[in-house]
Amino acid sequence: MKDISTKRVGLTDSVFFLSMGIIGGSYVLLILLLLVADIAYMVQGASWGEVVFENPMVLALAKPEIRYSIMLSLISCTLSAILSLLVAVPIGWLLSRFRFRGRNLLDAILDIPIVLPPLVVGLSLLILFQFWPLTARLPFVGMSLNEFVVYQIPAVILAQFAVAAAFAVRTMKATFDEINPRCEQVALTLGCSRMQSFMRVTLPEAGRGMLTAFTLAWARALGEFGPLLIFAGATRNKTEVLSTTVYLELSIGDLEAAVAVSLIMVFAAVSVLLITRVWGARDVMV
Amino acid sequence: MIVVDNITVHAGDFVLRDVSFKLNAGEYGALMGRTGCGKTTLLEAIIGLKQVQGGAIQIGERDVTHERPAARGIGYVPQDGALFSTMTVRDHLAFALEIRRLPKDQIQNRVDELAQWLGIEHLLTRRPFGLSGGERQRVAMGRALSFYPAILLLDEPLSAVDEETRGEMYELLRRVQKQSGVTVLHVTHNAEEAREMADVVFVLRDGKIQKEGA
Secondary structure, rough: OOOOOOOOOHHHHHHHHHHHHHHHHHHHHHHHHHHHHHHHHHHOOOOOHHHOOOOOOHHHHHHHHHHHHHHHHHHHHHHHHHHHHHHHHHHHHHHHOOOOOOHHHHHHHHHHHHHHHHHHHHHHHHHHHOOOOOOOEEEOOOHHHHHHHHOHHHHHHHHHHHHHHHHHHHHHHHEEEEEEOHHHHHHHHHOOHHHHHHHHHHHOOOOOHHHHHHHHHHHHHHHOHHHHHHHHHOOOOOOOOOHHHHHHHOOOOOOOHHHHHHHHHHHHHHHHHHHHHHHHHHHHOO | EEEEOOOOEEEEEEEEEEEEEEOOOOEEEEEEOOOOOOOOHHHHHHHHHOOOOOOEEEEEEEEEEOHHHHOOEEEOOOOHHHOOOOOOOOHHHHHHHHHHOOOHHEEEHHHHHHHHOOOOHHHHHHHHHOOOOHHHHHHHHHHOOOOOEEEEEEEEEOOOOOOOHHHHHHHHHHHHHHHHHHHEEEEOHHHHHHHHHOOOOOEEEEEEEEEOOO
């Protein structure tokens, strides 16, 4: 008689879970190995004293130009993340709540910064600023927007923002999609104007999503390189941010310093990630 | 009093045409109909969440057909409660009154009164997360009644409530209506619920309303 028992089910289930775990785990392992390799490269052959006091990271931190680049990175990433959130909230809400003519087109346009090669974003920004009115001399200021932005600090922020905002928009749209629109409608019946219902009901509900969008935009801005190189340049003590530092150190053959700065970036990104995770989790617990 | 006079409402491809009914002040009306027959669309038109393409809606003596939801003075309890996840139960009850900038002591008094009516005094500092179906509906009802509306619209308020709590909720609804004197329109697809609660039953069938005495 044909065996129709199900005793082999247990085996196939464990094989299934094992293969899922192995396939998934290999990627997690790759991520961890990347970080471990950086650290291992830095500490190889050094004594404990050297590791603590003379490692390339400490040496890198001692250089004024690298301290400048850390400071500029922190400030520019924070500003571009704030700007990203500022545009992502209204766009995300409008896209999530309303079906209007041209909505699909708008949706596609918002993906352009994500799919466009970063260098092209930078080049396009550079070209945009060659056109009037951006080249027109502003009254009272004595300079044009072009002179004020291109190859200057504002270019760093604008280049970071141009790409980071697209990620923030995606996150905010998903956030608003998850919030029950009925809540806003109920607020309207309770006497709210559209603006009141948005500010008092929708935005507080979107708090966690806003935090995620901010973090994502911040991390994205930190890693931005291509557009910066073209649009803001890589001038030491002027438009140099951490990603540019890695490039500059590599270009003069100082691999140790490049790795050290990379690790500083890793710490910065992981810290932001952890802070927002902990903050977000606390928000849920309340 | 609610008077719906020959209204036409579009909701996507779905159209409700020339719908009329009248519910007198202080009455408890049930609006029945199968799922997908347009009950919620009709309710949204009365509340002002959906534009009507024709006809008129009157609340009391006022024509509210083109008024914003905020100006209509209708308390609305949606099917899922739609509570505000970041607010405490107290915030829910005070919300509409804070929007109207009432003095703090008056808000406090109203919150206490509602909490007592609805038996949710012990929940005032809680947030919606973790409240039972019945508790959520009580909070949603308190929020809808807080600003002394003339009309209370309930959209399937007991669909998420278990059988045991249902009896309690019937009792509560009756008591609340008596205490507040509010005119209630209660949407349901449950015939027993309609018979149990309503003075008058409206049935929405094939886009038309038929009135049946309860």
